Amino acid sequence: MAASRKQSSGVDVVRNAPDGSQEPAITTKRSVSERALAHAFPPYLEALNAEQRAAVETLEGPVLVLAGAGTGKTRILTTRIAHLLATGRARGSQILAVTFTNKAAREMKERVGQLVGGAVKGMPWLGTFHSICARILRRHAEIVGLKSSFTILDTDDQIRLLKQLLAAGDIDAKRWPARQLAGQIDSWKNRGLTPDKVPAGEAFAFANGKGAEIYEQYQTRLKELNAADFGDLLLECLRLFQNNADVLAEFHQRFRYMLVDEYQDTNVAQYLWLRLLAQGNRNLCCVGDDDQSIYGWRGAEVDNILRFEEDFPGAKVFRVEQNYRSTGHILAAASGLIAQNEGRLGKTLHTDIGDGEKLRVQGVWDDEEEARTIGDEIESLQRANHALNEIAILVRASFQMRAFEDRFVTLGLPYRVIGGPRFYERAEIKDATAFLDVMVNSANDLKFERVFNVPKRGLGQASLQKVMSHARARAIPLYHAAKEIVETDELGPKPRRALAGLIAMFERWRSMLEGMAHTELAELILDESGYTEMWQRDKSPQAHSRLENLKELIRFMGEFETMQGFLEHVSLVMDADTNDDVDRVSLMTLHAAKGLEFDTVFLPGWEEGLFPHQRSLDESGQAGLEEERRLAYVGITRAKRRACISFTQNRRIHALWQSAIPSRFVDELPEEHVEVVVDSQRPGNYFSNPGTSRFDKPGAGFQSSYSTPGWRRAQRQWAEKPQAVRDRGPITIDGEFVASSTVHDARYGVGERVMHQKFGVGTVTEVDGNKLVIDFESAGRKRVVDSFVTPA
DNA sequence: AACTAATACTTTTTT
């Protein structure tokens, strides 16, 4: 037996033991599994520095850990959990650990598993706020007026429902868009406001006071539909706790220890929820960084973290300031910048890594030059064997990505876009899952409505109205109303036949649910419904990738035991793993970059109006400016060794060119940590040479166009799997991308007709290795790499 | 009911 190791941990345990009533079996009578755990656990505490260790070992009472960027925040949380488990203070099922994203939850689960040696299977209460609330609600659904089988609505469903209510309330949908009300309701829910508690002023702001009324009707409708939106998961759970002392007491007893990740991002509802739960044994540990609060615009309250000590008297606050990520200049520059914020708790990060390179700041003429400069820089880093995976470009707004994508496509530089539309948000995926939803649960009105006329089967508004009013009159779900109505002469002959056909299909599928593999059934449904065919006939360039996505969906479904299991997952977990081990440059927004790190980080677009964003300034004034500054801080601190900031002299906003002035953040950077780059190749070019600007170029200003969320992903998928790369095929694409270093046979000849995902159809006019010059019918002449193109 | 023309909107985004 590893007596010595067990011994030393035993000492730690005793020192930290509370009154003793809750930990009877720690040193004397351990269960076999606990002893096995103790035997197996690594000296996890020794991997921590003094600051981290203090934060981990203070297990009792409220604790706030202020963990700056790159200080090992996740390590603290996971080690804390491991410590709780290993010392026998709590079983996995007695620990509540909340995160904001599924990704964070997954990572935490993994890392706890590593620490405890994979022995921790059961941590049922480690998850996102929403998934945990959903779990609690399913258990006590009746109390809040739901059945435990309630469905979770996505944004689409939400807006469809609101539109109906607005129409019924005779409100001009033009002046008062459902979208806006959805956002408003969301923000009310974020603040824990039920319809009766909405402040009069705000209630009046939408449709002269009708907003609050609709909110109330909306909630009623949700109950009728046995449904909850994302905000409800939290708000209803909160109400459940507030109004039912017995239920709350049950969870007080269950959760011996509570941990919260990214506490600075919590909104009011989440704060109230946590506070109620913490009333039990007060073992609440929140980890966060006030300097990284960048989600104020969607309800996060920095105040929650700033007020922690008042909210939880006797709270211990730990500052973790040893940074393991960045070099000295980077850290100092970031610190100097964020120091200009007033509302902060204040931390002083330090690093042992050494000074490293200074931050580079560079002014350029316009966004094209910016992309060109950064592209060149990346190519030279690549030649010096810098992994592309360790390079990121972080932009303030997604439209900035276009210039980079254009440039990278031309250079043949492999890149990936992170963020943007998620897999499950794509129309084809939503349509497909709507079919499955209705089949599994015929009472899912909103999904039924979604597929009512998809693919087009001649059922329009008129038919839908009839079915809806029938459903309303009889107080039955739409599907059943439709089933009844086709037995009558209510509808004309054509719609009647179409609707009868739809119902018959659903009935048939449902009867097959038991007898066949769910993935097969899903394929059959997509086939028979005509949905696959719909996209096969579609001749838009994106149709191909949509079909690919459907295949991907089926493949992903195979990872679940049952259709129901899959659908439950889909409603809550809006992300699919794209484990992509190809070496690529990452392109994303600053928001999407939080929590990530890269050797080299490019930060383009530091101009007044764009960053800090004008809208943020207009809407939130000083607070908005400080949040933008935190965003800048997040951006810089993503870098491990190299950070390059740039700004343009001219920026096109909407359609027109404006001269831009450098962001105030540029001048706020402490000078001693910054190196100003003046391009020696073209001295002074960005102050004096509009002559060679894009205005002279053929086709300039008409650079094709698709900055839509859609094609970026399509583009990526196109690049990812032109051939059957599916199951971890060889990474041959990589070779094709690295144009200059690879010699191989040209795949296309001059005069050949080709199809490009972004530029459409064109004719090859020049071939240079794997680089092609193509005259596109609509986009003009472009240089592209052959892997982005297919024979037309 | 489906097509075409005009109109509005354009920061960041998770669940």
Next chain:
DNA sequence: AGTATTAGTT
């Protein structure tokens, strides 16, 4: 500029 959505037309 460009798209997405909606209103009006066939």
